Amino acid sequence: xxxxxxxxxxxxxxxxxxxxxxxxxxxxxxxxxxxxxxxxxxxxxxxxxxxxxxxxxxxxxxxxxxxxxxxxxxxxxxxxxxxxxxxxxxxxxxxxxxxxxxxxxxxxxxxxxxxxxxxxxxxxxxxxxxxxxxxxxxxxxxxxxxxxxxxxxxxxxxxxxxxxxxxxxxxxxxxxxxxxxxxxxxxxxxxxxxxxxxxxxxxxxxxxxxxxxxxxxxxxxxxxxxxxxxxxxxxxxxxxxxxxxxxxxxxxxxxxxxxxxxxxxxxxxxxxxxxxxxxxxxxxxxxxxxxxxxxxxxxxxxxxxx
Ligand code: BMA
Numbered sequence: 001x002x003x004x005x006x007x008x009x010x011x012x013x014x015x016x017x018x019x020x021x022x023x024x025x026x027x028x029x030x031x032x033x034x035x036x037x038x039x040x041x042x043x044x045x046x047x048x049x050x051x052x053x054x055x056x057x058x059x060x061x062x063x064x065x066x067x068x069x070x071x072x073x074x075x076x077x078x079x080x081x082x083x084x085x086x087x088x089x090x091x092x093x094x095x096x097x098x099x100x101x102x103x104x105x106x107x108x109x110x111x112x113x114x115x116x117x118x119x120x121x122x123x124x125x126x127x128x129x130x131x132x133x134x135x136x137x138x139x140x141x142x143x144x145x146x147x148x149x150x151x152x153x154x155x156x157x158x159x160x161x162x163x164x165x166x167x168x169x170x171x172x173x174x175x176x177x178x179x180x181x182x183x184x185x186x187x188x189x190x191x192x193x194x195x196x197x198x199x200x201x202x203x204x205x206x207x208x209x210x211x212x213x214x215x216x217x218x219x220x221x222x223x224x225x226x227x228x229x230x231x232x233x234x235x236x237x238x239x240x241x242x243x244x245x246x247x248x249x250x251x252x253x254x255x256x257x258x259x260x261x262x263x264x265x266x267x268x269x270x271x272x273x274x275x276x277x278x279x280x281x282x283x284x285x286x287x288x289x290x291x292x293x294x295x296x297x298x299x300x301x302x303x304x305x306x
Pocket of ligand 1: 029088089224260265281
């Protein structure tokens with residue numbers, strides 16, 4: 001293993017491959033969460049006709065997953081909300097007794113963020129699209145901030161987005177979003193092209209822990225890395241610390257080789273006690289896991305900050 005920081009990769013990586021769903025070309029950039037006495041997830045399945053679809057899955061140990069071969073059918077009181085164009089890169093947040101799912105629809109007049117809620121992972125109610133196009137990443141905070149729902153999001157463009165800053169916004173009702181505040185943008189090295197929020201922010205005594213992706217453009221195209229930041233608990237647009245060194249880089253064969261090579265794309269985390277399991281898309285082909293203790297991640301971010 002090369003270049004591990006505080007994260008240790010699961011020895012059985014990748015944990016999910018295209019074999020999990022009959023029509024899958026690849027399964028990657030997916031979201032998982034604690035659910036009941038086990039775990040549930042929303043998986044990005046790129047099918048053999050190259051439809052990008054969302055599928056629900058369940059697991060007893062967060063390693064072995066049963067993924068439904070059928071595409072999730074969202075319910076909505078207004079069919080105009082449901083875009084259903086190439087749905088990808090889901091995220092999950094639990095807030096009170098409800099799970100909030102966000103994802104990106106490709107090419108709905110530019111990429112657009114979708115939002116749905118579920119309590120049982122059987123029925124999914126799609127809400128108003130929270131943001132105008134173009135925007136590719138959106139994660140909901142696991143508690144309200146100053147009485148309002150809060151998100152980190154990443155405005156974008158219609159193409160391959162050679163830029164990208166993280167913004168913060170709030171809503172009183174999940175429909176109307178505003179008070180957009182700049183949080184952080186690309187900087188040097190592995191995060192010099194664009195960045196975007198990964199798993200939903202994790203509350204710690206030292207601030208919100210945000211694991212994010214950073215992209216570097218080499219002469220051979222994009223490479224994706226995972227980094228970390230700590231942000232003010234009540235003013236989450238204020239960055240307290242941000243890693244100069246990456247937390248995870250594409251070094252293993254399943255991260256180096258695939259449909260899009262050299263990709264580590266962090267998209268969800270399961271935190272139980274101090275143990276954090278990070279789930280990440282590998283080379284746009286499969287899902288992998290790496291784990292670390294939350295205090296060690298915080299210490300690494302604080303001691304490897306700009
Ligand atoms: C995400 C998605 C993917 C892309 C990936 C790298 O933002 O747009 O389709 O290839 O980045 O995993």
